[in-house]
Structures are given as structure tokens and as C-alpha cells.
Amino acid sequence: MKLHTVDETESAPEIRMPPLQEAVLDEATLEQLFFDLAxxxxxxxxSLKAGATARAGDLQRAGSAGGELALARRALVDGTALGVQIRYRFAGSEWWDTLLRIPSGVRLVRVRIEDALG
Structure with a gap:
């Protein structure tokens, strides 16, 4: 078997990563986020993430946007879901918020899709 050795003078193409916003949310801030989104x-x-390797699935129009968000919030808070991804439009842009349960609260990772695609 022949191994390819990378010459340090070779340059790898630069991979552009979109800017992300991250925060750890306490209970009150998480409630405010869900209220603002609704x-x-x-x-x-x-979409819900059930566990490390399982996906709980998409919430299919639970009556209203507020209903879907309420179900997602409840699943995140009570531990039914390990994480939630919320895709939404605000101020002319599409955003993806990923919320993950962590020991110190809920971690929010937010990306504006135009930044990710551009």
C-alpha cells in the first residue's frame, strides 16, 4: 500500500465557514426565544432529535406555528428530545436555530442560511 505524503508547500483549498451565533440559554431566555419565534x-x-443516534422526526403542522413550537419546547424541556432544529424566516432572511440540551441549560447555535450558501 502506498501512502500519499502531503508536501507542506501544497496548499489546501480554503473552506469558508458561515458565521454562527452561539449561546447557552437559561430557562427564562429559552422561554423568551420560543415566544419571539411564535x-x-x-x-x-x-424537527426533533430523539437521542444520540435517533431522530424523533418533524412536527407536521400541529395546528399552528405556535402549536409546533409549544410541542418542540415541551419535548426539549421534559427530555423527550435531545435537540430541536427550528427553521424560520425573519426580517427577509431564513434562519436555522439548533437547540441542544446540555448540563448547564440549552445550547443555541444559529445560522443565517444566506451566509451558509454564499
């Missing part, structure tokens, strides 16, 4: 955003989809 009141001010146009919901595209909500």
Missing part, C-alpha cells in the same frame, strides 16, 4: 417569525419547519 410571535415574530414565519415558521418553515420544526
Amino acid at each position: 410571535e415574530a417569525a414565519e415558521l418553515v419547519s420544526v
Whole structure:
């Protein structure tokens, strides 16, 4: 078997990563996030992550955007879901918020899709 040795003078193509916003949310801030999304955003989809290797699935229009968000919030808070991904439109842009349960609260990772694709 022949191994390829990378010459240090070779340059790898630069991979552009989109800017991410990250925060750890306490309970009150998490509640405010869900309220803001329900009141001010146009919901595209909500997906649940059941566990490390399982996906709980998409919430299929649970009556209203507020209903989907309420189910996702409840699943995240009560531990039914390990994580939630919320895709929405706000202020002319599409955003993806990923919320993951961690020991110190809920970790939010947010990306604006135009930044990821551009």
C-alpha cells in the first residue's frame, strides 16, 4: 500500500465557514426565544432529535406555528428530545436555530442560511 505524503508547500483549498451565533440559554431566555419565534417569525419547519443516534422526526403542522413550537419546547424541556432544529424566516432572511440540551441549560447555535450558501 502506498501512502500519499502531503508536501507542506501544497496548499489546501480554503473552506469558508458561515458565521454562527452561539449561546447557552437559561430557562427564562429559552422561554423568551420560543415566544419571539411564535410571535415574530414565519415558521418553515420544526424537527426533533430523539437521542444520540435517533431522530424523533418533524412536527407536521400541529395546528399552528405556535402549536409546533409549544410541542418542540415541551419535548426539549421534559427530555423527550435531545435537540430541536427550528427553521424560520425573519426580517427577509431564513434562519436555522439548533437547540441542544446540555448540563448547564440549552445550547443555541444559529445560522443565517444566506451566509451558509454564499
